[in-house]
Amino acid sequence: MAEVTMDKIISLCRRRGFIFQSSEIYGGLNGAYDYGPMGVQLKNKIRDQWWKEMTRRQENIVGLDASILMASKVWEASGHVSNFTDPMVDCKQCKSRFRADQIDLNAPCPVCGTKGSFTAPRNFNLMFETHIGADRDASSVIYLRPETAQGIYVDFRNVVASSRVKIPFGICQVGKSFRNEITTKNFIFRSCEFEQMEMQFFCKPGTDEQWFPYWREQRMKFYIERLGIIPEHLRWHQHGPDELAFYAKDAYDIQFLFPMGWQELEGVHSRTDYDLTQHSKFSGKEQNYLDPDTNERYIPYVVETSAGLTRNVLMALSDAYEEQALPDGDVRTVLHFHPEIAPVTVAVLPLVKKDGLAEYAKDLEKGLREDFDTDYDQSGAIGRRYRRQDEVGTPYCVTVDYDTLKDHTVTLRFRDSMEQVRIPESEIANTIKKANKEYRRV
Ligand code: ATP
Numbered sequence: 001m002a003e004v005t006m007d008k009i010i011s012l013c014r015r016r017g018f019i020f021q022s023s024e025i026y027g028g029l030n031g032a033y034d035y036g037p038m039g040v041q042l043k044n045k046i047r048d049q050w051w052k053e054m055t056r057r058q059e060n061i062v063g064l065d066a067s068i069l070m071a072s073k074v075w076e077a078s079g080h081v082s083n084f085t086d087p088m089v090d091c092k093q094c095k096s097r098f099r100a101d102q103i104d105l106n107a108p109c110p111v112c113g114t115k116g117s118f119t120a121p122r123n124f125n126l127m128f129e130t131h132i133g134a135d136r137d138a139s140s141v142i143y144l145r146p147e148t149a150q151g152i153y154v155d156f157r158n159v160v161a162s163s164r165v166k167i168p169f170g171i172c173q174v175g176k177s178f179r180n181e182i183t184t185k186n187f188i189f190r191s192c193e194f195e196q197m198e199m200q201f202f203c204k205p206g207t208d209e210q211w212f213p214y215w216r217e218q219r220m221k222f223y224i225e226r227l228g229i230i231p232e233h234l235r236w237h238q239h240g241p242d243e244l245a246f247y248a249k250d251a252y253d254i255q256f257l258f259p260m261g262w263q264e265l266e267g268v269h270s271r272t273d274y275d276l277t278q279h280s281k282f283s284g285k286e287q288n289y290l291d292p293d294t295n296e297r298y299i300p301y302v303v304e305t306s307a308g309l310t311r312n313v314l315m316a317l318s319d320a321y322e323e324q325a326l327p328d329g330d331v332r333t334v335l336h337f338h339p340e341i342a343p344v345t346v347a348v349l350p351l352v353k354k355d356g357l358a359e360y361a362k363d364l365e366k367g368l369r370e371d372f373d374t375d376y377d378q379s380g381a382i383g384r385r386y387r388r389q390d391e392v393g394t395p396y397c398v399t400v401d402y403d404t405l406k407d408h409t410v411t412l413r414f415r416d417s418m419e420q421v422r423i424p425e426s427e428i429a430n431t432i433k434k435a436n437k438e439y440r441r442v
Helices: 006-015 037-057 072-078 149-154 156-162 208-226 274-283 309-320 357-368 382-391 402-407 425-437
Strands: 019-021 033-035 061-063 085-090 097-099 122-125 129-131 141-144 169-178 193-203 234-238 250-258 261-272 301-308 321-325 331-335 346-350 374-376 396-400 409-414 420-424
Touching (some): 006 019, 006 309, 037 169, 037 208, 037 309, 072 141, 072 149, 149 169, 193 309, 208 261, 208 301, 261 274, 261 309, 331 382, 346 382, 357 374, 357 425, 402 409, 420 425
Parallel strands (some): 346 396
Antiparallel strands (some): 019 033, 085 122, 193 301, 250 261, 321 331, 409 420
């Protein structure tokens, strides 16, 4: 099988409207990307699967959508103002910039090959700073949030007071985060503006030891069962003592085999009562919990699941991509997305444009839009149209031909097997729904 490279994925994303470089006509802005018609569908569908998983399939989890702009004190309390830094070095020769923890400082510069050319490492805060209000002075400085989690901590008491949640319970949130990353290579893997899907699970101190393995298991299952990721492309990495945050009890990353190698996709962290304790200290308001059954008051422990949504998009694309050699010697590029996250679920294609076939097919497509994301395509040979749909990962194609006009049957084609079946048009929706439920990656 042909190798899946980042260049191939980038090229397909651009060609088929998944992802574009931001501000491309002005030379592009590093670390920022635009999601095109296909990309936004894929991203939204992954997000919807995650949201459904958290708020419906799991018990006791409620949603939140906190503001991106928050009081600066939040980031002082969380430690981001003083500690959210990466060590940065520059090559004095070619001016390339690197994260000091990602390269060997004694080796030659990876870009220009000069030896001993690095500056001393200096710490660089990753938060984007801006000002709120008309005065641009120290008192008006605020930050674009570098993670969504703090919004959840800061609203912990509001959620407890306004809903009937009882510990153990979780609060989940999806939204944009911003980090002024020093190196932004590898496409959307590490960008300055990205989206996170985070869940903070609040539990009684001590019970975190049961919840931590529970959440690890649930998160891995989500990727395999809900997003259809190949299990061999996922693995665990436990944080060693040098990686573990000082307050964390334990931390594991789910890693995915990206085209550039194994890299973090999601973190599952046992964070103790650190964040709520910090916010109690900095706000002067106790962020604790009163158990209504025992009258016990305590600061809950937190198990966090923290995933990158945009990084999930890159995973889905890399995992799905295949250049498949066909028996006739041809090669087709196909994206084997799980049908629930495919940008288009069903494409309707008239065999030819004339003799009323196009009108019939358009009508049929309109009816299917109630249930599915559809596409309609009448241009070019039917084989080429199937290939176009394969390339964006459309799991089902419906072809309308002359027999359809007579007996209202259509050809339903499956993306992965390329198998074709003849079914009455009234059965299309149910057949697709059933096939979606039974979908297994082959
Ligand atoms: P790293 O050490 O690689 O910079 P991190 O360990 O700081 O990342 P977290 O703060 O744990 O990452 O963020 C949780 C998740 O958010 C990550 O697993 C990743 O999926 C996503 N994420 C973090 N930073 C970025 C980024 N710059 N671009 C895209 N996704 C990101």
